[in-house]
Amino acid sequence: MNLEERFNFRVSPSDGWYALVDCNNFYCSCERVYNPSLKERPIVVLSNNDGCIIARSNEAKLLGIGMGEPYFKMKSILQKHKITAFSSNYELYGDLSHRVMETLRTITPYVEVYSVDEAFTFWPHRLKPTLDALRQFRERVIRWTGVPVSIGLAPTKTLAKVAAKVAKKRADGCYILEEPDEYLLQQVEVEDIWGVGRRYARKLRKIGVHDAAAFAKLPDDDWIRSQFTVVGLRTVYELRGISCLGLEMLEPERKGICHSRAFSQPITNYKEMREAFFTYLTRASTKLRSRGLYARAMQIWLQTNRFAEEPYYSNAAVVQFPVASQDFFEMSQYLEPMLQSIYTDGYRYKKIGILFLDLCNETGIQPDLFDNIPRTRNAALLNVMDRLNSRYGKLTVHAASCGKERPWEMRREKLSPVAPNWRQLAVVKAK
DNA sequence: TCTGGGGTCCTAGGACCC
DNA sequence: TCTGGGGTCCTAGGACCC
Numbered sequence: 001m002n003l004e005e006r007f008n009f010r011v012s013p014s015d016g017w018y019a020l021v022d023c024n025n026f027y028c029s030c031e032r033v034y035n036p037s038l039k040e041r042p043i044v045v046l047s048n049n050d051g052c053i054i055a056r057s058n059e060a061k062l063l064g065i066g067m068g069e070p071y072f073k074m075k076s077i078l079q080k081h082k083i084t085a086f087s088s089n090y091e092l093y094g095d096l097s098h099r100v101m102e103t104l105r106t107i108t109p110y111v112e113v114y115s116v117d118e119a120f121t122f123w124p125h126r127l128k129p130t131l132d133a134l135r136q137f138r139e140r141v142i143r144w145t146g147v148p149v150s151i152g153l154a155p156t157k158t159l160a161k162v163a164a165k166v167a168k169k170r171a172d173g174c175y176i177l178e179e180p181d182e183y184l185l186q187q188v189e190v191e192d193i194w195g196v197g198r199r200y201a202r203k204l205r206k207i208g209v210h211d212a213a214a215f216a217k218l219p220d221d222d223w224i225r226s227q228f229t230v231v232g233l234r235t236v237y238e239l240r241g242i243s244c245l246g247l248e249m250l251e252p253e254r255k256g257i258c259h260s261r262a263f264s265q266p267i268t269n270y271k272e273m274r275e276a277f278f279t280y281l282t283r284a285s286t287k288l289r290s291r292g293l294y295a296r297a298m299q300i301w302l303q304t305n306r307f308a309e310e311p312y313y314s315n316a317a318v319v320q321f322p323v324a325s326q327d328f329f330e331m332s333q334y335l336e337p338m339l340q341s342i343y344t345d346g347y348r349y350k351k352i353g354i355l356f357l358d359l360c361n362e363t364g365i366q367p368d369l370f371d372n373i374p375r376t377r378n379a380a381l382l383n384v385m386d387r388l389n390s391r392y393g394k395l396t397v398h399a400a401s402c403g404k405e406r407p408w409e410m411r412r413e414k415l416s417p418v419a420p421n422w423r424q425l426a427v428v429k430a431k
Numbered sequence: 432t433c434t435g436g437g438g439t440c441c442t443a444g445g446a447c448c449c
Numbered sequence: 450t451c452t453g454g455g456g457t458c459c460t461a462g463g464a465c466c467c
Contacts, residue, residue: 046435047434047435047436048435048436049433049434049435050433051433051434051435052434052435054435068434068435069434070433070434071433071434072432072433072434073433073434075433088435090436114466114467115466115467116467117467118467194465194466195465195466196465197464197465197466198464198465199463199464199465200464200465228464229440229441229442229464230440230441231440231441231464231465232464252439254438255438255439256437256438256439257437257438258436258437258438259436259437260435260436260437261435261436262434262435262436264433265432265433305434306434307433307434353436411433
């Protein structure tokens with residue numbers, strides 16, 4: 001019996017070679033592109049609100065700086081080792097990410113953008129790249145973008161992930177894993193396997209499986225499926241060299257769009273909370289419009305600080321729109337009553353969010369007979385606002401409901417002095 | 432004082448139908 | 450007293466990713 005019938009999954013129709021191109025310490029590398037004097041110096045990049053450390057240069061890793069450490073706990077250690085910290089600048093990173101991906105597309109059309117700092121490329125057997133070719137690809141990306149990358153080539157995506165990890169430790173930044181190499185897979189701890197998270201890793205260790213080679217060798221496929229679902233079984237097959245995950249070049253349609261963020265300081269009154277929600281709605285609906293999507297439902301939520309030693313409170317509300325919408329002004333009418341239904345006085349709120357669900361594009365909209373929203377007029381106005389904000393910076397023009405002061409806004413004290421995108425750079429120059 | 436944000440996929444179980 | 454069986458749809462929760 002074949003795998004498809006037995007376990008309900010398909011083996012990749014396109015047999016060949018997968019190369020994972022992985023940007024090294026991506027956010028740190030981006031900061032260096034705009035400030036070359038940081039080269040070979042230890043640096044870290046912080047999460048929103050300068051909360052914790054989410055990227056480290058090799059030098060910082062060597063100094064023992066851990067991933068995800070809260071910044072306030074590490075401040076003195078960073079100072080002691082003269083490690084420079086940066087607030088994250090996602091517009092800048094997105095821009096550089098795009099340039100890396102475009103460079104890869106000059107090498108092959110078979111590119112899957114897997115994340116902001118990773119891409120898979122596919123090569124049929126007869127076009128399998130040599131190690132020398134991989135080195136040239138790598139050189140091109142570095143020369144054209146300034147971002148250093150590692151490239152791992154293997155017969156499956158999961159093995160390409162392993163190969164890229166090996167590549168990262170090599171001087172030439174490239175590695176080819178010809179086949180599932182028993183000795184090499186023994187060096188890969190279960191936690192480091194792509195698709196195995198903390199929970200599954202603990203479960204595997206408990207039964208005496210400590211490395212990728214042992215995982216691949218588990219004898220009973222039905223048992224693996226029962227314990228780790230079909231996803232885990234796929235991982236095992238991929239480790240065995242049987243490709244189950246193909247290249248996905250088309251960006252999948254989004255199922256939800258979300259905007260959520262912690263405040264720099266807690267909100268304790270309704271007026272500020274209202275302004276915060278309208279600001280978040282502005283950002284979330286802008287995201288929706290920029291992707292050409294419409295939502296049929298909207299969820300909002302708020303919560304207090306889950307780390308603080310004070311009573312925890314969280315609440316949420318959902319609304320279905322009569323007609324799928326991307327219209328900030330229409331949504332605004334729903335927002336206030338929703339907020340009133342979940343807001344309770346007397347708490348110190350730390351984080352809120354807005355989630356759009358049940359998305360469709362323009363052709364999927366079902367009109368409503370009794371619709372009385374001036375959609376065309378609102379759309380035209382929002383279009384102008386979006387263009388102004390993209391040129392002159394977010395929230396340059398916005399509804400009055402967003403408030404003026406916004407003291408709760410995200411902290412970004414360590415932002416590098418770089419215009420976040422080209423158009424804004426032009427504005428800065430023109431001043 | 433300060434602890435990220437934004438996604439996807441799979442499964443089990445309940446509701447409901449005939 | 451007897452307490453079907455099979456199908457679909459939806460949701461919550463758990464797992465994972467960067």
